[in-house]
Each structure stands twice: as structure tokens, then as C-alpha cells.
Amino acid sequence: MSNSLSTIMIVDDSPSDLSLTSAILESNFAIIKAKSGSQAINHFIHSENIPKVVLMDASMPEMDGYTTCKEIKKLDQANNTEIIFLSGHSSIAEKLQGYDAGASGYLTKPFQPLELIEKIKLAVARFDQKENFEMQSKYAMETAMSAIMDAGEQATVIHFMRQCLICPSVEELVTLVSSSVSSFGLTNTVELRTPWKKIHSSSNGSTSPLEIELLTALQNIGKITQRGKRLILNFGDISQFIKNMPEENPDKCGRLRDHLALILEAANSRLQSLILAGDIKELILESNEHIQKLSESQSIQKQKNVAIMDEMHDEIQSEFFTYGLTEEQEKILLAIIGKYSEKIFESYEKSLKNDAELLLITSKLKKSVDRLF
Template sequence: MAKLVLTIDDDLYVHRIIEEALAGFCKLIHAKDGEQGFKLAKKHTPDIILLDIEMPGKSGYEICQALKEDELTHDIPVMFLSSKVELTDRVKGYSVGASDYITKPFNTEELMARIKVLYEYRQQCVKLKYDVAKAQNTAAMALAESGDMGRIVRFVGQSFHSHNFHSLSEHLLAFFSPFNLDVVVVFWYQGSSFFYSLESGVCPLEQELLDQHRNATRFVDIGNSTIINYPKISLLIKNMPVDNRALYGRYKDLFPHILEVTNEKVVAMERNENSFEQATQISTALQDIVKQLNSQNIAQNDYAKQFIEQLHELDCAIKQQQIQTNTADLTLYMSQLDHTMELLVSANSDLAFIKYQLKQVTESRNELLCNLRSKVEQASAQSLAHQSDIELF
């Protein structure tokens, strides 16, 4: 089924560019101003809306806000088209409900790629709505706990048995469900970012805002949204009750507790992963050393054999010379050669002993790796059993 895209812009040239760029990629509807665009959006309910900011009459910000307040068009992703490049403009766009923001001029590849992402985002949102029932069951279970600290203690126990971000995010998002908050969580892990949400997908602009404010203060308020930052985790609360000062203050006092626990869990996961990597690297390095020593040992054995053969030939030649010419005594030279041979044999013996020691170390390292993996697998199995027990009740 072809994607249906509504373009709202007062510039006919922009409409022409978009028409040429998206020809064959999707079906287009055009509106020359915000009022007409709003009516067409309600009539056709397109998959995506491309919206200019600066237009005569109502601005793009006003139209976007109206679209998000209307039940019929609330879930349609809006992408702003604008020549404004400042972060404050993007933040304002997100505050009124936009899902993405692209600056003019734009190229065809970028526009198509972003539309594809938004289309997949909307499909994800539709799919996730079917999982709301499960979230509600989780919320009911969480509400049965005795107060906020009881829910935190419950989460601490659940997080202990979580060894991947999928499991950890499920427990974390379930914690926030009883508060009727729509949240997005991102884990900052080894140079990568992993985004999760409970009731909707994570749109590109939300990802960008979290990334832009990652190194900001602990709390960042953006309109009705709040970002809470920790080194390894950031939380975006999309419907923070900023107008209710008492509830807002309570949440700001409560949520850092669970985020601090989650941050430490991610740190532990990263530390364990680094330990695995270091142990594997050491084991690989030791195996390489053993291979090199084996090769050197073979070469040294060959040299020793060659030395002995040459020594024997020299001994025979000297004896033959003494018989024929009765030359001077060469016992001293023979003694030196014998001593050199003893040193070579001793060095070869030492090398073999080193190889044996390294082999023992390698076997110990491999045993350590097996034990570590076994512990993680056991913990994962316990986590599954723990979750099954909870579901039975």
C-alpha cells in the first residue's frame, strides 16, 4: 500500500520539488496554507505530514499543535520543513508534537530516508497499541505494591536478574506505567545508544533531543516534557505534570532513585562485558605466544640437531688430521664446542618449560571464561524462572 503524504507549504516551488523528489515513492496531497492543510489532514488522515513553519495566517507550530489536539489526527507523524537550523527551533517543534525536523534545502535521498523512518515509526506505534493490555496488567501488579519504595524494591530485584537491555527496559518501563506517564528510555552503552518506549515508538526527534541533552544537567524541562540524565541512562517523560507543582516535585524526588539503580546495573553489565573481552583477548594472546614458542622450539631443535651433526663431523675431521699429520692438540677447541652444545641443549629445555607454563595459564584462563559464561547463563535461567513465578500469581 502506497504511503500517503500531505505537504503543507505556501511556496509552490517547494511543492514542485517534493513532487519531483517523491514521484513513485508515495502518493502526495498538497495544501497551500495551514487552514487548508488541517482540513485535508482530517479528511484523508495521511500517513505523514510535511509542514512548513513560516506561512501566512497560522504558523506551522500552531497547525502542528492543532493536529495533535485533534483526536482524528493526533497520531499522524509531523515533519517540519524549515530553513531554521537552531536547536531551539527543533525543541520548539518537538514541544508542539513534531516527530522530525528537516532543514531547507534538502536533497531527495535525505527526504525519502526520513519519510521511510517516520512511516516505520507510525507502523510501530500502531503495533504497540496492541500490547497495551499487557502493560495494563503489569501496571495493576505494580499498583498492588505498598507505595513508591515498594515498587523501587521490586524493580531492584527484577533488575538483578536482567542481563540484557530488552529485559531491563521492560521492567523499567513497567515501573512508570502506574503513574500514567509516557516515557522513552535510552541506554548509553559502549559508544552506542539503545532506545525503548512502552506505548509508542521512539521518533527521530525524540532520539535527537535525548542525544543533544545527554551531557546537560540532571533535569532538563522542555515544555511539558522532562529529561532526566545519568551517565549510562537518560529518561524522557513526555507528559510530565509541570502544572501540578506538588506532583512534579514528588516525581523529581522519586525517579532519580530508580534511575540511579538502573545506571549502576548498566555499569555492571558494561564491566562484565569488558571482563569477558579482556579475558578473551588474554586467552587469544597466550595462544599466539604458545604457537610462536612451538615454532621457535621446532626451529631450535633443528638447529641443535644440525649443531650436533656438525660437531661430530668436526670431531672426525680433527681425529683424521691428527692421525695423518700429528698436529697440535685440539682438546681445548673440542671442550669449547662441547660446552656450547650443552648451553644449546639447556636453552632448548628452558624453552620447553616456558611453553608448558604458558599452556597451563591458557587452560586456566579458558576455565575462567567457561565459569563466567556458566554464571551468566544460570542467572538468565533464574530470571526466566522468576518471571514465570510472577506470572502464575
């Protein structure tokens, strides 16, 4: 039989009628013969070669054509199969019975061969049309479901982006990455690297030493590497290990890789911002500590200067008698000493004001960094 011919089944308990009908049709169709209703039903159940059209003898012993037609139509694999009754009865009641049984055609014996062939060709065309419609409907449904799933996945990515922008710490960031990827149904482990430590998060709740070792060993193999169900992603100072990518669904697999790349790119950008913010805050803290220490040192130095000036003043006064200075000369000399002492203390007070201004500047800078990050 040629594979290019449409397959039809002839069901007839009469060997002569079965042979005659087969001879008429064998040049146009691939023929399957069944001598009884039960044999026809068994073929549908056990064979993968499902006929497009069944020519059914209405009158057969044990199981008539109407009962056979009803049983065949109950089978999912025969959902699109066209059934045409061949009968010696031409009454409306007989035709309605065939229609109620699920048939799409009724031909009264004896029939013209060309008429039978034409009816079968039309039935084959209807079968093909229904099959094509089902395929298109299935494709449309798969496309719609894919669009719905993609929309849900995109909503997850958008939500992640929003949360990522306001994430206040690297600890919360690594948890956000892991939980967002988990919402795709993916089992994953994430590693964030900062100048001061490495932070891990896993969808299983804990990260095993082997997973940590793998993330460290594979962080230089490229941005996105997939081996079967396993996927490794490396974006800047973030690495992620996915254990159960849906490799059996290439479209979904590719879509998820795109989503994961967006998530890790955004996460790495936020990580760098948090690291920079930490460095700036640390610098501000160190600056404040140095300014505070300088202020304390200057305060101590002021006390020492006051003591030195008082000691110098007392010593000069005690020496006035030695040099035989007049009272007027003593007053002039003490006034000069007092004048320059005031200048020294004015300079000191000015330095204290500068320290206060520096503290104010670092305080404002800290507030700006807090708002920015």
C-alpha cells in the same frame, strides 16, 4: 448582605408571614425568600448560593412543605442543608411527617423570635459540623488513597531495584527501565550510552528520530527538568524523556519525580558495572588470544630449534675427521652439546608451563567477573 452571615432560606406562600419572619431574622442571617416549593427547589438547582438552613411552611398550595422537603433532600447540593418546619399544627403525626420528609426541626406557630433564632443557630452549627466532617473525611480518603498509590509505586521501584541488580545486559537494562516507568502510567523514551553504541527503548514500542534527537540535545540541561507535562531526566549515561507527567496533581508529580530519580540512579550504576564487565571480558579475551598466539609461536620455534640442533649435531660429527679427534674426544664433545641442548629444551618447556598458568588465571578471572556482574 454581609458575607459573614450564614445564608438561610424562608419558604412561605403567605407574603405577610414571609415578610414578618424575614424581618425577625435579617439582622442575624442572610435571607433568601421563596414563595413556593417549586421556587425553593429551582433555587437549589440553579444557584451556587446554597442556604445552610431552610425554614419551611408546612401548608402551601400546589406543593406542600413535606413534598418540597423530600424533593430538596434528593439533591446532592442540599445534602447537608438543615430544614425546619414552621406549622400551625402541633400534633405528633404532623411532626413525624416532617421528620420522615427529612427535616431536622419543627416549630409551631406562633413562635417566639428568640426561640426561632436559637433553633436556626443550632441548625447552622450542625450544617457546619457536617461540612467540616465531610472535608476531613475527604482529606482522610485522599491521604489514604495517596498512601496506597505511593505503596504501589514504591513496590514498583523495589521490584526494579531487584531486577536491576541481576540484569545481564545493557539491552535488557534499557527495556527494564522503560517498562518499569510505564507501570506508573507514564509514556517514556530511554537512551543508554555505552562506549560502543547508543541503545533506545520506548513505551510505544519504537523510538522516533525526533525523540532520539531530543534526548541527545537535552542530555546536558541538568538532572531533572520539567516543562509542563514534559520531563527530562539525565543521570550519567542514561537519559529519559517523559511525555505525560500529571502536572495537575503536584503531590503525585513530585512523588513520581522522586521514584524516577531512584530508578535512573540505580540503572546508571548497573550500566557502569556492565560497561566495566564488558571491558574486562574484552581484555581477558584479548589476553587469551595473545597467550594462544605466543604458545603457537613457541611451538613453531621449538621445532626450528630441534631442526637446528640436529643439523648442528650432524655437521659437527662430519667435521670430526677433519680435526683428527680421537673417539673419546668426540664422545666428550657430543656429550657437552647434548647437555646444553637439554637445558635449552627444559627452558622452553618451562615457558610453556608459564603460558598454561596464565591461561588458567585468565579463565578464573573470567568466571569471577561473570559471577560479579
